[in-house]
Amino acid sequence: MKNHIDSIKLLFVMVLEIRKIMSNILDFIKNRVVFFDGAMGTEIDRRGLDISKGVMEYNINNRKLIKKIHEDYLDAGADIITANTLTANELYLKDSIYTSKEIIEEAINIAKESVEGMQNKFIAQVVGPAGYLIKDNEQDKEKILYDLYKNQVEIGENSNVDVILIETMYSLKEAEIAIKAVKENLNIPIFCTVVLNDKGETFDGKGVKEIVETLHRNGADALGINCTSVSDELMNAVEDLMKYSHIPVIVQPNLGIPKEVQGKKIYSVDINEYVKFMLELYNRGVKILGGCCGTTPESMGKLIEKLRS
Structure with a gap:
């Protein structure tokens, strides 16, 4: 009986090792254009669900919808699916009936089912960011953040995700803490993207050169910008990213500011403008492309069709 159990354990380890060899994301992103999926939160909203209290619990109480969104992005041609885990930390979920472990594990299970x-x-x-959940005068704020991130990513590694995507970071300092929490505790690829303001800086005033230097120094495997509107300012910032970065660059912009029109949210940037912008980014050397707020399987599909044709 013991020999049988040992054989099963060995087979399981071999399967995991083969999976790593066959699907190493760092090898995959070399010398090709790679597509992330688009938005999750705004897509849940577009499909008629209430997102005013967040979207994390939908992993458990409406997993069918989350899986369908993943499947629609895969049908559009996405290479990388982002599990619905952006705010799945214990501070954000303090009033939830679910723990971050329950939500993260279920989110990853849904994503796995969608790519099966x-x-x-x-x-x-x-x-995603968590600093806004902690009072500014809180002692050991950096340690609290570090521990939050460490707990989240350890759950993800145990669930065999391919990469940790640290995204929507308004503060470069917080991005640095998040990367350290991954790097010092896990052996897994790390991508990191920040949000820029109209000056082309993070919201703690750090410019592109310092962003690149900091993320390089802390061990990111790819870096870039997300949740920043399609604009000339973003294009200029990306040009600087390409100039300073020696690791792959990711750009996942949003479609501007939404307004209510006949009960629907209409974004200020339409799909054709988004696709044109992303094609220009590709022509300037960006090879990892995706979408943030307002993007949909339709917009991602149009972009992917254009580039792959």
């Missing part, structure tokens, strides 16, 4: 049977499809655990 597909080749060269990858799952990213998304980790």
